[in-house]
Amino acid sequence: MKPIIIFGKGKITDVIQYYMREESNWPVAAFTVDREFISAGDEKFNGLPLASFDEVADKYPPQDYDMFIAVGYQDMNGLRKRKVEEAKSKGYKLVSYVHPHSSIPKDLVFGSNCFIMNNVCIHPRVKLGDDVFVWSGSMIGHHSTVGSHTWLTSSANVGGNVNIGESCFLAMNVTVSHSVSIGNEVFLGSNTLITKNLADQQVVIAENHKPFRLNSYQFLKMSGFSNL
Template sequence: MNGGQSDRPLVIFGVGELAQLAYYYFTHDSSRRVAAFTVDRTHFRENQCMGLPVLAFDEVDTRYAPEEYDMFVALGYTRLNQVRAEKCLEAKSRGYRLATYVSSRSVTWPDLTIGENCFIMEGNVIQPFVRIGNNVIIWCGSLVSHHVEIDDNCFIAAHAVISGHVKIGAHSFIGINATLRDKITLGERTLLGAGALVTASTDENTAYLAASSQEAGVPSYRLQSLL
């Protein structure tokens, strides 16, 4: 497995929930030491997060030099991951190497190819012959089957099922409990809503939304005998 594995200390970009989770996972399930957080100056509100200093991004390299520290960009899927992708490029332009985290509580195999600034949470099963690009987040409990290719800047929410030989185009979002049949290709910037079932390849810039459950029209206490 590759993808920015290192023991160098870390600066996390962001102070939101994902940044706090990244701090916790890196601290408790990696050899990394998180040294600080950083945000754009326009979003600077507090000078500490999780008990560590927060610096404006335009000055972070004066205290945490890229020759000594790596960075992880902990932003979500806004604009189909475009915001996170842009910040990764900015961090690299400042000389930072981007860290990748793969949970020790996920199942992976030695041939896994994975890029930089990836975040693979616990409970995922990633089978052999999988390639994961740069800046990919896979939330907990998903199945990534054999010979799957996930391009750069994607976000896969919890409990997705991605069958064998699927290719996921860049900047795609796969919602909670979405299911992809085998041997299909998702075009770039495909959005799959929660519970979506996709059985054929998709074009670029398409969205698939599963129907929401409807209220049964019967009071819940009348159905309690079924529980």
């Protein structure tokens, strides 16, 4: 494996570097970001060199280094998509990371710059596009397809034979029922249940639960929990 240059220097980058280096002993060599995000004297991130993206290919040539784009889901994953395309245009191979403690089938098909975290469960006959991020505890059912540049946060659940388009965002505890099709750039908020097809750029939000009228001590007294 070639040494890896990671694009980014935020919290998502920090998490991804931890998994790559500490959990899997991958050879992370340096970080890179756009020049406007490098302050004077800001030469390192997490103890490793920080290079400007416009100069990274000169300092870390693509023939000697691979790259991973480690930014979040800003602009419906649009920022990450743009940086993936720019890195490829510079000649870099974009690696994908699959955590050793994820449960994935041997026939899983996935593209470049994918990130599959620990405790993810993916069934057989699943296909992931490029730049798909699957956060810890998520499940993707059999014969499902997830389009490029889509992000599944922790504990998102996708049923079997589901088709999810490109650049979608699935928040925590989303459930997508069997054989549902979801368009491109769809936003699904936490705790939403999706049982019907969704068109491009639709948004589904679950109603927030309201605070109970009693405070915690009053509730415990009323409910009898304190006696357990």
